[in-house]
Structure formats: structure tokens, C-alpha cells
Amino acid sequence: METISRPVVVKRMPERMNLKQARKFLKEVQPFLNSDRPQVVFDMSQVRHIDAAGIDVLLHCMREAVKRDGDLKLAALSPQSAVVLELTRTGRLFEIYENSTAAVKSFSSFLPNALRQLEPQVSQGEVPMLGPQAVNANDDGPGASLAA
Amino acid sequence: MDIRAILLVGGVEDPETGASERVGGVPSAYLDALGVPVVERVLRRLRHYGICRATLISDVPAANMPFAQRAEFDRGLPHLEAEGDEFWDAAEETFHGYANEGADLVVALRVGPYIEVDYDEMIQHHLDHHCVISMAVDAESSSLELFVLDPAARFDARKLFQSHMQHLRRDCEPFPVKGYLNRLKNAADLRRLTVDGLMGRNAVRPEAMEIKPGVFVGRGARIHRLARVVAPAFIGARAKVHASALITRGSVLEHHAEVDCGTVVENSTLLPFTRLGAGLDVTHAVVGFRHLAHLTRNVEVEITDAKLVDMLPLSAVSRLAGSTAALFAFLPKQIYRGFQALSHREEPADNPECGGPANALLDAPVLEAPASGVESSEFPSNLAVLRRYGDH
Numbered sequence: 001m002e003t004i005s006r007p008v009v010v011k012r013m014p015e016r017m018n019l020k021q022a023r024k025f026l027k028e029v030q031p032f033l034n035s036d037r038p039q040v041v042f043d044m045s046q047v048r049h050i051d052a053a054g055i056d057v058l059l060h061c062m063r064e065a066v067k068r069d070g071d072l073k074l075a076a077l078s079p080q081s082a083v084v085l086e087l088t089r090t091g092r093l094f095e096i097y098e099n100s101t102a103a104v105k106s107f108s109s110f111l112p113n114a115l116r117q118l119e120p121q122v123s124q125g126e127v128p129m130l131g132p133q134a135v136n137a138n139d140d141g142p143g144a145s146l147a148a
Numbered sequence: 149m150d151i152r153a154i155l156l157v158g159g160v161e162d163p164e165t166g167a168s169e170r171v172g173g174v175p176s177a178y179l180d181a182l183g184v185p186v187v188e189r190v191l192r193r194l195r196h197y198g199i200c201r202a203t204l205i206s207d208v209p210a211a212n213m214p215f216a217q218r219a220e221f222d223r224g225l226p227h228l229e230a231e232g233d234e235f236w237d238a239a240e241e242t243f244h245g246y247a248n249e250g251a252d253l254v255v256a257l258r259v260g261p262y263i264e265v266d267y268d269e270m271i272q273h274h275l276d277h278h279c280v281i282s283m284a285v286d287a288e289s290s291s292l293e294l295f296v297l298d299p300a301a302r303f304d305a306r307k308l309f310q311s312h313m314q315h316l317r318r319d320c321e322p323f324p325v326k327g328y329l330n331r332l333k334n335a336a337d338l339r340r341l342t343v344d345g346l347m348g349r350n351a352v353r354p355e356a357m358e359i360k361p362g363v364f365v366g367r368g369a370r371i372h373r374l375a376r377v378v379a380p381a382f383i384g385a386r387a388k389v390h391a392s393a394l395i396t397r398g399s400v401l402e403h404h405a406e407v408d409c410g411t412v413v414e415n416s417t418l419l420p421f422t423r424l425g426a427g428l429d430v431t432h433a434v435v436g437f438r439h440l441a442h443l444t445r446n447v448e449v450e451i452t453d454a455k456l457v458d459m460l461p462l463s464a465v466s467r468l469a470g471s472t473a474a475l476f477a478f479l480p481k482q483i484y485r486g487f488q489a490l491s492h493r494e495e496p497a498d499n500p501e502c503g504g505p506a507n508a509l510l511d512a513p514v515l516e517a518p519a520s521g522v523e524s525s526e527f528p529s530n531l532a533v534l535r536r537y538g539d540h
Contacts, residue, residue, distance in 0.1 A: 066376065071360075092396040092414050095362075095379055110362035110379060112347040 008104045012043040017054025026057050038070035041103040045076035050084045075103035151199045152251045154242050156258040158207035159235050172437030176332040177259040180402040180420055182345045183355030183366055183384050190259050197267035203242045207231045240309040247299035258293040264327035264351050277321040280304055285322040335434035335441035339417050342400045346380040354382050423458040
């Protein structure tokens with residue numbers, strides 16, 4: 001499915017997402033979330049530490065985006081952030097992509113191969129495990145960037 | 149060229165081994181895969197290759213017959229119901245009927261396995277090798293229970309059907325299938341078929357509109373504005389997703405499925421007419437016909453509590469009557485509950501041992517003004533402050 005392309009904001013999350021950093025981060029992304037039908041991607045490749053405040057910010061941003069008929073997607077999860085998202089069972093609320101480029105493209109067309117492995121080989125009878133993900137950070141510098 | 153087909157649904161040797169090819173007692177072939185029953189998908193494939201005349205023979209248990217009869221496939225198709233040995237006898241008789249009518253070739257397949265085979269290629273292989281009977285095999289050379297037969301080979305057909313498609317009367321040149329293959333032996337295989345369809349790994353395309361990338365919604369489906377659907381996901385025709393529900397990680401809700409408030413459906417399939425109660429967390433499962441098959445634990449459980457998993461009536465009239473009755477019963481039920489709560493409210497116990505001294509203590513001021521008249525700059529040590537909410 002192809003849709004009319006609107007700008008997609010890619011924001012790289014800081015290395016530490018504690019209360020102080022989370023508030024600062026939220027202030028930075030708030031203008032993007034307040035726009036009409038925001039399309040936002042959080043690049044989590046740099047995240048080494050994320051706590052409840054960081055998760056809270058993610059949920060808040062998602063809520064704000066969805067409220068305005070937009071969406072928030074996550075990309076390039078570091079192993080640390082992947083573990084915390086799985087532990088708090090918040091990972092399933094988001095579409096998670098291997099890298100920011102794929103996440104940006106996913107707003108205009110469905111990219112099944114770019115999604116993180118979603119099914120734990122159901123027929124094998126194995127318990128789903130979240131292994132360390134390949135961190136594939138994009139080449140954008142820190143801060144927000146716009147992709148058409 | 150007049151090519152006809154015999155589709156066999158059922159006829160599994162030993163249903164106790166786990167390879168029953170059924171989910172909740174219903175043959176997988178009759179269950180929907182992204183909005184269309186598997187058997188209908190097989191028929192469409194046959195028609196695509198010009199094999200338009202077919203007969204369906206099935207052995208659905210009587211208890212599940214209403215659902216099987218409601219499965220949305222071509223109703224013009226000749227359909228026979230038979231059980232046990234009669235099942236295979238019916239297949240043989242159908243073959244003889246086709247032979248007498250002058251068919252050039254007969255394709256016999258069991259669904260059973262879902263195979264994306266190029267029928268043109270298989271028939272060409274059959275003709276090129278001057279075979280009487282051709283058998284489709286997988287990469288490991290095991291039979292896929294798909295055969296092309298020469299109508300003149302009556303004894304070969306008899307041997308094939310009487311051996312339940314396990315033995316041939318003579319050797320033949322096997323035809324290796326290169327396309328997608330799923331044996332549909334259990335709930336996990338059905339789940340894999342739908343996930344592969346969502347991910348574009350096979351020809352099972354969702355029978356729905358793509359409302360946003362990777363999210364497919366069928367005709368008449370209702371999704372509450374406070375529900376969240378994360379791609380890839382499939383919401384079938386007339387399915388309902390209530391407020392605060394979450395449908396995520398390739399979850400599939402087949403037609404008329406319903407997810408109540410706050411329930412999370414993660415990497416799971418809800419079979420048609422299945423209703424999930426409120427506040428549940430369903431992960432890695434196939435739910436339907438009051439059964440839940442957990443795929444990672446490899447266990448299937450029957451759930452009789454309708455508050456958890458229920459099956460909606462198959463008939464639209466029954467569903468409408470049920471909804472109307474629930475609507476009219478709602479207000480009286482609330483009023484009754486209100487009265488019941490009032491009548492059951494217990495007065496606090498009059499315990500003089502507890503009441504007397506405590507009251508006296510409560511009457512006494514906790515914070516005494518200092519005798520000097522200067523306010524203390526510190527909290528007294530006997531005062532505890534309790535905040536109800538976090539930092540704010």
C-alpha cells in the first residue's frame with residue numbers, strides 16, 4: 001500500500017534515559033508530536049540505560065502521536081533497550097524496525113522483512129527469547145532529522 | 149483438456165497422534181486463513197490453472213458440522229460427506245464417475261497439506277513422462293498427498309484410495325514441488341500459514357483492505373478509537389475490537405471474532421466467532437471453539453468459562469437477539485446490583501475496646517504550639533506524611 005508521503009521525524013534517543021534526560025528529551029520532541037498526524041521514529045541505537053521514566057516518555061509520546069492520528073515507531077534497538085522493553089512488556093505496543101531507514105519507509109509501505117522477528121518459530125515448540133539485536137544505527141547525526 | 153479434481157478433507161489415519169489436522173475439532177481446511185477458508189484457497193488455485201470441475205469429500209464430525217457448513221467456499225461445488233472407509237469409497241466412486249464422463253486427467257489431493265504447486269508444470273511432467281499416476285513430493289521426497297491420475301488407471305486409483313493415499317500400485321516419477329508448503333497438521337501450522345501470508349511469504353493474501361501499511365481490516369469490522377492495532381495485523385470481516393485492546397505482533401482476528409476491553413492479543417490467532425473476555429493477555433496462541441492452543445508450551449486446553457473465551461452464535465439472527473437481550477438487561481441489572489450492594493452494606497462494628505481510647509487520642513491535637521510562641525522550623529518526629537502520588 002502506498003500512501004501520500006508526509007515528513008517523518010527521526011530522533012535519536014540519548015545514551016541514558018533517566019528522569020532528567022527523559023524530561024529533556026520530551027521537551028525536544030514535543031513540538032514534533034504536537035503537529036498534525038505526526039510520524040515519528042525513535043532511533044534507540046545509542047541507548048545504554050533506560051529506566052521507568054524513559055519508558056514513560058515512550059508511552060507518552062506514543063499516546064500523543066496516536067491522539068493526533070499519527071504513529072511512533074522504534075528503530076535500531078540496542079540490546080539494553082530491547083531487554084527493558086521486553087521486561088516491561090511495552091515492546092509490543094510499537095512497530096520495531098532494524099534501522100531508522102526501514103522505519104521511515106514503513107510509514108508509506110509495509111516492509112515485513114525490515115520488522116524485527118515477530119514470531120518465535122511457533123511450530124518448533126520453543127519458548128520465545130529475545131536475543132541481542134543487531135544494532136544498525138543510521139548515519140544521521142544526533143538530534144532530529146526530517147525524511148520525506 | 150478436461151481436467152477434474154477430487155478434494156479430500158479429512159481421512160487422517162490416527163487422530164490421537166496429534167496430527168489430527170484439526171483445531172478445536174474442526175478440520176484446518178475449513179478454517180479461515182486471513183479471511184478465506186483454506187479449502188477455498190485451494191479451489192481458487194485449481195481454478196486459476198483451469199481446473200474448474202471438482203468434488204469435495206469430507207469427514208467433518210457431526211458436532212462441528214454447523215461451522216463447516218457455514219465456511220465460505222463455493223457452494224456450487226459437489227460436496228459429499230462420508231466417514232471411515234466410506235470416505236475413501238466415495239473418493240473412488242467419484243474417480244470412476246469422472247472416468248466415465250470422459251475426463252482427460254484427474255487431480256486427487258488431500259487438504260490436509262496446503263501446497264502452492266504449479267499445476268501446469270505438474271501436468272506437463274505427467275504427460276512428458278507418460279505416467280499413469282504422478283505423485284507430488286517435497287524436498288525430502290515424502291508424499292504431499294497430491295496425485296495426477298490417468299482416468300484409465302482404475303486399478304491404480306483403487307489401490308491409491310484403498311491404501312488411504314499411502315501406497316501406489318506401481319512406481320512413478322515423483323514431481324518435486326518447489327512452491328510454498330505447509331502440512332497444516334495442528335494449530336501451530338495454521339498460525340504459521342497466516343503469519344507467512346501477512347509477511348508475504350506465500351500466496352495467502354489477506355481478504356481485507358489495507359487501512360495503513362501492514363494493517364488489514366475486513367468489511368464491517370469495528371475497531372474502537374482507543375484500541376491499538378500494531379502492524380502487521382489482520383482484523384477480519386465484522387470483527388470487533390473494544391476500547392484499550394491491543395492487537396500486535398502479527399495477530400490475526402478472523403471474521404466475527406471479538407476482543408473485549410483491555411485485552412492484549414500478541415502473536416496469536418482468533419478463529420471465527422471467538423470472543424475473548426476483558427482484561428486478558430493472550431500470547432502465542434490459537435484460540436477458537438472454546439479451546440486455546442498455546443504454541444510455545446505446545447498444549448491445548450478447553451476453556452469452559454464464557455467470561456474468558458466464548459463462542460458467538462453462528463447465525464446472525466441469534467447474535468442480534470443476544471445483543472438486544474443484553475442491551476435490555478443492562479439497565480435493570482445495574483439497578484438490581486445497586487440495591488443489592490446497599491442491602492449488603494455492613495455497619496461498622498461497635499467495639500468499645502477499639503473505639504474509646506482511639507477517639508480520645510484523635511481528639512488530642514498532634515501538633516502542639518511551642519510554649520515560647522515561636523514556630524518550630526522542623527517537623528515533629530511523631531508526624532508521618534504520606535503522599536498519594538509520586539513526585540508531583
